[in-house]
Amino acid sequence: MPATLARAPAAPRDYAACSGCNLCQLVCPMWRSHRDPRFTPAGMAKALQYGATAAWLAAPVEACSLCGACDPVCPEGIDLPGLVMDLRLQLANSLPSPNPALLDDLRARLQQGAAAPVVSRSAPLLLPGADLRADAALLARVQALLGLAIADDDGADIALALELGVEIPQHRLQQFLASLNGHSIVAADGLLLRQLRRWLPGSQRMGLGAALSSRPAVRSNLLATDLYVIEARGYHADYERMVAYYDRLQLETGCALNLDLQRIAIPAVAQGLSQKLEVAPGDDGAQAKWILKGRRPARIVVESMADCAAFERVCDLPVVHLAELGEDPEMIKRRPHAFG
Amino acid sequence: MKIPPVEPGTVGPCPVAPDALQGIKRQQTNPARWNGAGWQDFVAELRASGVELAEGAAACGVYATDAGGTAYGQPHGVVLARSAGQVSLLLKAAQAHRVPVTVRGGGLTTEGESVAFGGVLLDMSGMSRVLGVDAAALTVRTEAGIYWHALAEELRRENLDYLSAPLNLTSSVGGTLGVGGIDVNSARLGCSADQAISLQVVTPTGEIVECSDSENAELFQRVIFGYGQFGVITEATLRVRPYTPLAMHYYYYSSLRTAIEDLQMLDRNDASDYSGILTIMDCAVNLLVAFDSDEREAAFRKNWESRLRGHGEFGFALCMAGHYALRPWKLGEALYLLQRKQAVFPEFRRPEYMRDGKMHDRTVVFSRAVWKHWGSRQMVIPDLATSADKFIEAVERGNAICRQYFTHYTLYCVGIKLRPEHKPHYEMSCVPPDAEGWAYGCEFEPMIEGGIYSRDHFQAFKNAIYDVGLDLGASYYRFGGMMKGYIRRVFGDALVDRHLAMKRRADPALILNRDVIF
Ligand SMILES: Cc1cc2nc3c(=O)[nH]c(=O)nc-3n(C[C@H](O)[C@H](O)[C@H](O)COP(=O)(O)OP(=O)(O)OC[C@H]3O[C@@H](n4cnc5c(N)ncnc54)[C@H](O)[C@@H]3O)c2cc1C
Ligand code: SF4
Ligand code: SF4
Numbered sequence: 001m002p003a004t005l006a007r008a009p010a011a012p013r014d015y016a017a018c019s020g021c022n023l024c025q026l027v028c029p030m031w032r033s034h035r036d037p038r039f040t041p042a043g044m045a046k047a048l049q050y051g052a053t054a055a056w057l058a059a060p061v062e063a064c065s066l067c068g069a070c071d072p073v074c075p076e077g078i079d080l081p082g083l084v085m086d087l088r089l090q091l092a093n094s095l096p097s098p099n100p101a102l103l104d105d106l107r108a109r110l111q112q113g114a115a116a117p118v119v120s121r122s123a124p125l126l127l128p129g130a131d132l133r134a135d136a137a138l139l140a141r142v143q144a145l146l147g148l149a150i151a152d153d154d155g156a157d158i159a160l161a162l163e164l165g166v167e168i169p170q171h172r173l174q175q176f177l178a179s180l181n182g183h184s185i186v187a188a189d190g191l192l193l194r195q196l197r198r199w200l201p202g203s204q205r206m207g208l209g210a211a212l213s214s215r216p217a218v219r220s221n222l223l224a225t226d227l228y229v230i231e232a233r234g235y236h237a238d239y240e241r242m243v244a245y246y247d248r249l250q251l252e253t254g255c256a257l258n259l260d261l262q263r264i265a266i267p268a269v270a271q272g273l274s275q276k277l278e279v280a281p282g283d284d285g286a287q288a289k290w291i292l293k294g295r296r297p298a299r300i301v302v303e304s305m306a307d308c309a310a311f312e313r314v315c316d317l318p319v320v321h322l323a324e325l326g327e328d329p330e331m332i333k334r335r336p337h338a339f340g
Numbered sequence: 341m342k343i344p345p346v347e348p349g350t351v352g353p354c355p356v357a358p359d360a361l362q363g364i365k366r367q368q369t370n371p372a373r374w375n376g377a378g379w380q381d382f383v384a385e386l387r388a389s390g391v392e393l394a395e396g397a398a399a400c401g402v403y404a405t406d407a408g409g410t411a412y413g414q415p416h417g418v419v420l421a422r423s424a425g426q427v428s429l430l431l432k433a434a435q436a437h438r439v440p441v442t443v444r445g446g447g448l449t450t451e452g453e454s455v456a457f458g459g460v461l462l463d464m465s466g467m468s469r470v471l472g473v474d475a476a477a478l479t480v481r482t483e484a485g486i487y488w489h490a491l492a493e494e495l496r497r498e499n500l501d502y503l504s505a506p507l508n509l510t511s512s513v514g515g516t517l518g519v520g521g522i523d524v525n526s527a528r529l530g531c532s533a534d535q536a537i538s539l540q541v542v543t544p545t546g547e548i549v550e551c552s553d554s555e556n557a558e559l560f561q562r563v564i565f566g567y568g569q570f571g572v573i574t575e576a577t578l579r580v581r582p583y584t585p586l587a588m589h590y591y592y593y594s595s596l597r598t599a600i601e602d603l604q605m606l607d608r609n610d611a612s613d614y615s616g617i618l619t620i621m622d623c624a625v626n627l628l629v630a631f632d633s634d635e636r637e638a639a640f641r642k643n644w645e646s647r648l649r650g651h652g653e654f655g656f657a658l659c660m661a662g663h664y665a666l667r668p669w670k671l672g673e674a675l676y677l678l679q680r681k682q683a684v685f686p687e688f689r690r691p692e693y694m695r696d697g698k699m700h701d702r703t704v705v706f707s708r709a710v711w712k713h714w715g716s717r718q719m720v721i722p723d724l725a726t727s728a729d730k731f732i733e734a735v736e737r738g739n740a741i742c743r744q745y746f747t748h749y750t751l752y753c754v755g756i757k758l759r760p761e762h763k764p765h766y767e768m769s770c771v772p773p774d775a776e777g778w779a780y781g782c783e784f785e786p787m788i789e790g791g792i793y794s795r796d797h798f799q800a801f802k803n804a805i806y807d808v809g810l811d812l813g814a815s816y817y818r819f820g821g822m823m824k825g826y827i828r829r830v831f832g833d834a835l836v837d838r839h840l841a842m843k844r845r846a847d848p849a850l851i852l853n854r855d856v857i858f
Contacts, residue, residue: 021510035420051401
């Protein structure tokens with residue numbers, strides 16, 4: 001069996017510390033859709049305390065979207081998304097997958113590894129991830145705004161493996177981390193960002209949203225009538241810093257944020273394992289609708305491509321990616337409605 | 341993270357056997373486990389009627405204890421509440437088969453009242469949707485399993501807020517209406533239970549009844565503050581109010597008595613919108629005062645602030661520095677105070693909750709601090725509720741008991757405005773019978789701080805606090821739950837027997853939340 005380093009070396013405290021306060025339930029999208037305590041981090045932690053195995057918890061472990069919202073609210077400091085990822089690894093090793101072809105392909109990619117990096121040491125790097133790479137024009141815009149080199153190896157396979165509970169061969173992980181060593185990093189994938197925080201604790205890392213929204217060309221185009229949708233995983237991965245960052249952004253621009261009263265980012269999309277494995281229909285829009293409830297923004301500004309699609313499905317408000325907020329005439333042509 | 345290597349289907353024996361509570365002396369509340377007679381027939385009938393019931397460790401383990409973490413029990417099965425109709429079917433079958441049903445909202449009791457010692461655990465959190473907000477009439481209709489914080493999230497989208505609720509985010513509306521519910525604005529707005537305008541209740545025999553002060557009033561009176569004895573609250577219509585941020589002020593005292601006198605003076609004169617006391621140590625007592633509007637704050641500054649005998653933070657720090665400079669042997673105490681200040685104070689000033697000097701979302705700020713600094717797997721929170729004039733004595737005596745049992749502890753004191761027209765609701769409740777105008781509650785919360793105490797130690801501590809209440813003719817505002825062993829001694833046989841007779845009529849098989857009160 002290949003050695004694995006799929007998760008943080010050590011969780012702050014494990015499920016045995018759960019006191020059952022249920023604060024995690026309040027923020028959990030899985031709970032919102034099921035309204036069943038078994039589909040909550042507290043439910044999983046408590047069940048484990050009372051002898052449940054990964055197999056018994058398969059349904060919630062698979063339904064979890066790894067949004068990370070439960071992480072910062074837990075007063076006991078339990079690494080709850082880490083717990084879910086751990087359980088997913090166990091499940092993947094013990095139960096047949098509904099989409100073995102996809103997993104086999106991913107395993108092959110992980111074994112194969114990536115090409116050696118060509119970027120010079122210490123230059124800041126952008127890890128665009130699969131979604132952004134798929135939109136060449138937007139990627140070019142992001143690159144122009146941030147002025148960063150795009151990493152040849154952006155760890156998209158590793159991000160997917162984390163999500164699906166696939167073991168990451170140690171050589172692949174080390175290759176990836178070595179390619180990042182010494183660089184400051186901007187990562188579009190929030191889950192990868194979360195893990196990089198643990199894998200490369202001394203490095204400088206930032207989410208794509210925070211990197212873009214700190215650019216004057218972007219920030220100056222945020223309006224008080226905007227609803228700004230923070231990408232949940234990246235935000236929760238670096239919660240203390242991000243709370244302060246977005247609080248300032250909100251003060252400066254007046255835009256509304258997808259934060260709840262606990263200053264937790266409400267994820268716009270909640271996709272569990274089945275959706276990621278492409279064996280169940282996609283997001284049902286419930287989260288995006290909840291974010292919009294009682295709010296009447298003139299425009300929705302998103303940090304993540306997936307969120308863009310989620311809002312476009314549930315409302316007819318203009319939805320624009322943060323990178324499109326610059327004054328690039330090409331972009332204005334592409335989404336004229338978003339620029340009034 | 342270690343996942344226990346347990347094979348599916350190999351659950352250990354039930355952790356709660358009839359002898360599991362050995363060693364807990366006299367007034368212990370926790371009952372023996374129900375023996376399971378007729379369980380299979382009951383389950384068969386229930387399933388035939390379409391009610392889903394989950395069994396096994398993965399379903400039941402979640403409910404093994406409550407926030408107190410000292411009473412442990414497991415149900416035979418769990419029903420997740422989905423509708424009044426389904427709850428009705430459950431209770432009808434339970435009556436017929438004499439199967440006990442324990443209702444659980446947030447499970448924040450600390451005496452095991454929401455723990456099932458066998459039978460069915462009815463988890464109300466499955467009924468947690470807001471059904472309608474009437475912004476003009478300032479009311480909300482909600483399913484009763486909703487947590488107060490989830491309700492607040494929905495209300496805020498309409499720029500509204502609830503009136504008052506426990507400072508913990510995860511107690512439920514139904515559980516709180518049945519218990520009382522105290523907030524730092526209760527001295528002005530009353531307790532949470534007084535916010536209810538009407539309720540949908542499923543009676544122990546399965547009837548679905550709407551009740552209020554004008555419709556089925558007797559049921560309403562018994563269900564409010566009723567600890568789930570007379571029915572399951574499935575929906576509630578509550579009063580709400582426009583949301584406002586707060587202007588907070590803190591005053592520091594070295595005397596508990598002086599702080600309480602000032603608290604009561606403020607309450608009597610309607611001088612603030614929020615008021616309460618939180619102690620750090622016996623010689624460091626914090627009176628918090630807050631306002632919903634600039635006008636109220638200005639009136640307080642003009643008329644009342646100068647009458648307070650507490651200090652501001654800086655003045656108090658100077659006093660303390662002087663105090664400890666003269667008592668160097670108390671250095672350990674001074675360091676604890678400093679460490680507490682450094683750990684806790686920033687929680688109340690987090691910039692993301694402050695705008696223009698006002699605190700937003702105070703319940704989040706307070707509750708998160710409560711869970712972070714006071715929460716643990718064991719929480720022992722006995723309390724006393726008295727009339728205004730007995731309160732100082734109750735608190736001072738309770739404080740002395742805390743000192744005897746624990747190194748560090750916190751006291752939380754608030755006033756509760758009573759509504760004379762609700763007198764019938766208050767019968768045999770947390771509201772002491774002799775209270776007029778206001779009742780006062782004090783919660784005594786030891787800091788466990790990773791310490792290991794036996795359950796006997798906790799139990800003896802609670803008994804000592806409750807004994808003060810008995811002595812003073814007080815009640816218990818049910819922060820930590822009213823211990824069954826005290827009910828008769830507090831209220832007397834005549835009143836308890838009258839309520840027991842009502843309970844027997846309403847619940848012939850005594851299935852609903854049995855062993856909590858009677
Ligand atoms: C850390 C902490 C902080 C707290 N802070 C406060 C505070 O600030 N103010 C305060 O007043 N209290 C406070 N409490 C006490 C707690 O909030 C109350 O006990 C709480 O309101 C109970 O609500 P619950 O939903 O958790 O009820 P549960 O604990 O689930 O149940 C309480 C009782 O009501 C019954 N019940 C539950 N739901 C229903 C229903 N729908 N219909 C009928 N019966 C039902 C249960 O069987 C049980 O007997 C605190 C407790 C803790 C642990
Ligand atoms: S990561 Fe998100 S979906 Fe998963 S348990 Fe935590 S809050 Fe729920
Ligand atoms: S927030 Fe943490 S301690 Fe509280 S219930 Fe959830 S996992 Fe347990």
